[in-house]
Amino acid sequence: xxxxxxxxxxxxxxxxxxxxxxxxxxxxxxxxxxxxxxxxxxxxxxxxxxxxxxxxxxxxxxxxxxxxxxxxxxxxxxxxxxxxxxxxxxxxxxxxxxxxxxxxxxxxxxxxxxxxxxxxxxxxxxxxxxxxxxxxxxxxxxxxxxxxxxxxxxxxxxxxxxxxxxxxxxxxxxxxxxxxxxxxxxxxxxxxxxxxxxxxxxxxxxxxxxxxxxxxxxxxxxxxxxxxxxxxxxxxxxxxxxxxxxxxxxxxxxxxxxxxxxxxxxxxxxxxxxxxxxxxxxxxxxxxxxxxxxxxxxxxxxxxxxxxxxxxxxxxxxxxxxxxxxxxxxxxxxxxxxxxxxxxxxxxxxxxxxxxxxxxxxxxxxxxxxxxxxxxx
Ligand code: T4K
Numbered sequence: 001x002x003x004x005x006x007x008x009x010x011x012x013x014x015x016x017x018x019x020x021x022x023x024x025x026x027x028x029x030x031x032x033x034x035x036x037x038x039x040x041x042x043x044x045x046x047x048x049x050x051x052x053x054x055x056x057x058x059x060x061x062x063x064x065x066x067x068x069x070x071x072x073x074x075x076x077x078x079x080x081x082x083x084x085x086x087x088x089x090x091x092x093x094x095x096x097x098x099x100x101x102x103x104x105x106x107x108x109x110x111x112x113x114x115x116x117x118x119x120x121x122x123x124x125x126x127x128x129x130x131x132x133x134x135x136x137x138x139x140x141x142x143x144x145x146x147x148x149x150x151x152x153x154x155x156x157x158x159x160x161x162x163x164x165x166x167x168x169x170x171x172x173x174x175x176x177x178x179x180x181x182x183x184x185x186x187x188x189x190x191x192x193x194x195x196x197x198x199x200x201x202x203x204x205x206x207x208x209x210x211x212x213x214x215x216x217x218x219x220x221x222x223x224x225x226x227x228x229x230x231x232x233x234x235x236x237x238x239x240x241x242x243x244x245x246x247x248x249x250x251x252x253x254x255x256x257x258x259x260x261x262x263x264x265x266x267x268x269x270x271x272x273x274x275x276x277x278x279x280x281x282x283x284x285x286x287x288x289x290x291x292x293x294x295x296x297x298x299x300x301x302x303x304x305x306x307x308x309x310x311x312x313x314x315x316x317x318x319x320x321x322x323x324x325x326x327x328x329x330x331x332x333x334x335x336x337x338x339x340x341x342x343x344x345x346x347x348x349x350x351x352x353x354x355x356x357x358x359x360x361x362x363x364x365x366x367x368x369x370x371x372x373x374x375x376x377x
Contacts, residue, residue, distance in 0.1 A: 001059060001373075001374055001377050004312065004367065004370055004371050004373070004374050005312075006311065006312040006313045007312060007314060007364070007367070008311035008313070009313065010313045010314075010315060011313060011314045011355045011364060011368065012315050012318060012355060013189075013315055013350065013353060013354075013355055013356070014189050014356060014357050015357045015359065015360075016188040016189065016193060017191070017192070017193065017245050017248050017249070017252050017341065017357070017358070018245075019241065019244035019245055019247070019248065021146070021176070022120040022174045023062070023159055023244055024101070024240065024244050025196070025243065027043065027191055027240035027243065027244070028078055028114055028237070028240060030043075030240075031043065031236045031237060031240060035305075036233060037236050038233055038234075038235040038236055039216070039233060039239070040212075040216070040233065041236045041239070042236075043236045043239035043240045043243065044062055044233075044234050044235075044236060044239040046239070047062060047234075047239045047241060047242045048061065048244075049241050050058055050243065050246055051075070051199060051242075051246070054144075054246060054249075055166070055167065055174055055176050055184070055199070055244065056165070056169075056174035056176075056177070057133065057174060057176050057177070057201035057202075057203060058200055058205070059201060059202040059204065059205050059207065059208040060200070060201050060202075060208070061199065061200050061208050061211045061212055061215065062174075062186075062194075062197060062198070062199050062204075062234040062239070063197065063198040063199065063200065063215055063232040063233075063234060064189065064196060064197065064198070064215075064232050064233055064234055064238075065185070065186075065196045065197060065198050065232075066092065066163050066184065066185030066186065066187060066197075066198035067092040067095070067096055067198070068198065068230065068232040069183045069184075069185075069198030069199065069200050069232065070092065070093070070159070070161060070183045070198070070216075071094040071096045071099050071100055071230075071241070072200065072211055072214050072215060072232055073159045073181040073211075073228070074096065074097065074100040074102060074131075074159065075214060076181065076207055076210055076211055076214065077131065077159065077180055077225075079100065079102055079130045079131045079157060080102070080128075080130055080132050081102070081103065081129065082102070082103045082104075082105045082126060082128045082130065082357045083097050083102050083103070083104060083105065083129070083130065083131045083132070083133050084107050084116075084121055084124050084129060084131075084132045084133070084230070084362045085093055085097065085104050085105065085106065085107065085116070085132070085133040085134070085135075086106070086107060086109055086115065086116045086133075086135050086137070086324075086344070087106040087108075087109075087323040087324045087325035087326075087336070087341055087344050088109045088114050088133060088135075088137060088260050088320050088324075088344045088347060088348065089135045089137060089161065089320055089324060090320060090321060091324055091327065092162070092163075093135055093161050093163075094323065094324040094327075094330060095137030097133065098329070098330075100231045101130075102130075103333070103334070104133075104324075104330065104333065104335075105129070105335045106324070106325045106330075106336055106340070106341060106344075107120050107124055108120050108340065108341045108342065108343050109137075109341075109344045109347065110192060110342055110343065111343050111347070112277065113137070113140040113141075113276065113279075114137050114138070114140070114230070114343075114344070114347050114351075115134060115135065115136065115137055115140060115141075115142040115143070115144075115218065116132070116134040116135070116142060116147070117343065118142075118143045118147060118150070118275075119147040119370060121147070121150050122150060122154075123157070124335065125150075129154065129156060130156060130157060131148060131157040131158065131159060131160075131162075132150070132151060132156055132157075132158050132164050133158075133159050133161060133162070134147060134158070134161070135161040135162075135163070135287045136160060136161070136162050136164060136165040136168065136173075136340075137164065137166075137320075138162060138164055138287060138288045138290055138319075139164045139166075139168050139284060139286070139287045140274070140276060140279070140282075140284055141168060141170050141175060141279070141289075142160070142171065144160075144178040144179070144276070145299050146173050147178075147179070148178070149211040150364065151179075156235070157179075157197075158178070158179035158180055158283045159179060159181045159182070159183065160175070160176075160178060160179045160181070160182040160183070160305075161182075161183055162175055162176060162183055162184050163183060163184060163185035163190070164185075164190070164285075165182075165184070165285065166184050166186075166190065166191055166192045166249075166285055166286045166287070167191075167249070167253065167283070168190070168282065168283060168284060168285050169282070169283040169284045170281060170282055170283075171281040172283075174201075176201035176345065176359045177201070177203075179203075180202070180203050180207070181200055181201070181202050181203070181207065182200065183198060183199070183200055184199040184200075184201070184203045184350075185197075185198055186198055186199060186242065190287065191249060191252055191253060191256065191285055191286070191287050192242075192245060192246065192249045192252075193241075193242070193245060194234060194238040194239060194241055194242035194245070195238050195241055196238065197234050197238055197242065210227075211310045213227075213229060214227065214229040214230065214232070215229065215230065215232035215233055216229060216231075216232075216233060217229040217230065217231060218227065218230075221338070251358065252342055252357070252358035252359075253285050253286060254358065255357070255358025255359060255360075256285075256286035256287075256356060256357065256358045257284070257286050258287050258362075259286075259289065259356055259357075259360050260289045260356065260364075262327075262362055262366070262369075263289050263291075263354060263365060263368075263369060265290070266365070266366065266369035266373075267369055267372060267373075269308055270373060270376050271297040271298065271370070272291050272293055272294045272296065272297030272298025272299070272376070273291050273292070273293055273298060273376075274291065274294075274358045275290075275291055275292075276290065286356070288319060288353045288356060289353065289354045289355075289356040290319065290351050290352065290353045290354075291351075291352055291354060292350040292351055292352075293305055293352055294350060296372070298376055299376060300375055300376075301349075302318065302349060302350050302351065302352050303314065303318075305327070305351060305352060305372070305375060306318060308375055309368075309371060309375075310375070312371055314368055314371065315355070316353060316354055316355065317350060317351050317352075318348075318351060318352060318353070319353045320348065320351065321348045321349070321351065321360075322348060323341065323344055323345065323348045325338075325341060325344075326348075327339075345357050354368060355368060
């Protein structure tokens with residue numbers, strides 16, 4: 001097979017969804033003429049309403065980023081001691097626990113979704129456990145019913161890291177309606193974004209009310225602070241971008257679905273490459289196109305493929321490698337022992353996220369697939 005030509009321009013892992021500048025300008029003019037730039041202004045309030053409708057959440061609050069939102073969720077539920085979580089996630093999940101003086105307890109993941117393995121949660125529960133923090137990794141929903149049963153049995157709170165799961169539904173039920181609180185990241189690299197931003201959805205309006213105080217230093221009115229807060233507000237410019245990006249998100253998800261299906265079709269017969277199976281009844285949002293490469297059958301390790309593709313101007317990402325439990329600051333925790341996390345450890349060596357956004361040309365997808373087929377041969 002002839003060596004494929006490299007791409008003329010770099011193909012990056014993603015490209016943020018951007019509204020037309022002329023559609024954004026009228027909102028910018030409104031902000032400029034009001035001179036309300038932040039502190040729960042009109043744009044932020046409007047976006048909270050619109051996102052609440054989109055995500056089918058009666059109680060939703062916006063934050064300056066997903067990480068601070070996650071930390072606020074931990075404070076909100078007054079967690080202490082240990083929280084059971086997954087090592088197969090972005091550092092922000094584990095870091096948020098540590099920042100709230102909580103001890104992460106790592107639980108292995110299931111091979112088919114790479115989400116928290118519900119069969120291993122109970123054995124990790126101790127007197128100090130106060131919550132479970134699962135992640136809907138790559139938008140694949142966790143086993144929410146089983147997690148809820150365990151939480152009720154042991155009186156634990158559940159915070160879902162739904163950073164990747166914007167718009168995902170299980171049998172018509174919004175993903176953010178499970179657990180006590182769910183966090184969505186609205187970062188530029190996500191399918192829906194406010195440049196930087198985060199959202200929490202809550203089981204009740206009292207939690208939302210407290211979260212709104214906490215994101216504004218804890219201030220209630222001008223002169224009262226009941227509990228210490230932080231500064232976690234989304235500003236007006238970000239909210240305006242979010243209002244415009246929301247108009248584009250459905251089309252973006254449709255485009256991504258086509259791209260993912262094209263990757264699946266073109267790579268389906270390549271030994272050593274596998275995709276996640278879709279679960280019946282789930283409305284997916286296609287935030288990443290992650291394949292798993294088993295070097296034995298493919299003939300190259302995931303790392304070799306990742307490096308080799310760079311020579312062709314294709315920049316993939318190893319989401320999520322290394323495991324959070326492998327970071328220097330966490331690796332001495334007993335539950336971080338790699339022998340206790342065999343499924344997560346294997347996945348971290350195999351996963352590779354391919355370039356994906358809704359505007360990626362099919363010709364480019366085909367060329368990336370041809371490159372992978374060429375590497376296989
Ligand atoms: N929980 C989970 C499970 C998460 O995945 C995340 C974040 C969080 C919590 C925390 O949420 P936030 O606090 O971030 O809201 C990215 C993102 O920064 C991060 O939001 C995301 N997860 C993580 C999985 O990925 P990097 O280090 O991969 O991003 P970076 O800068 O390398 O960007 C990737 C590619 O995107 C680049 O090749 C170019 C393109 N890009 C990126 C940016 C920022 C652009 O074209 N424009 C841009 O503005 O972390």
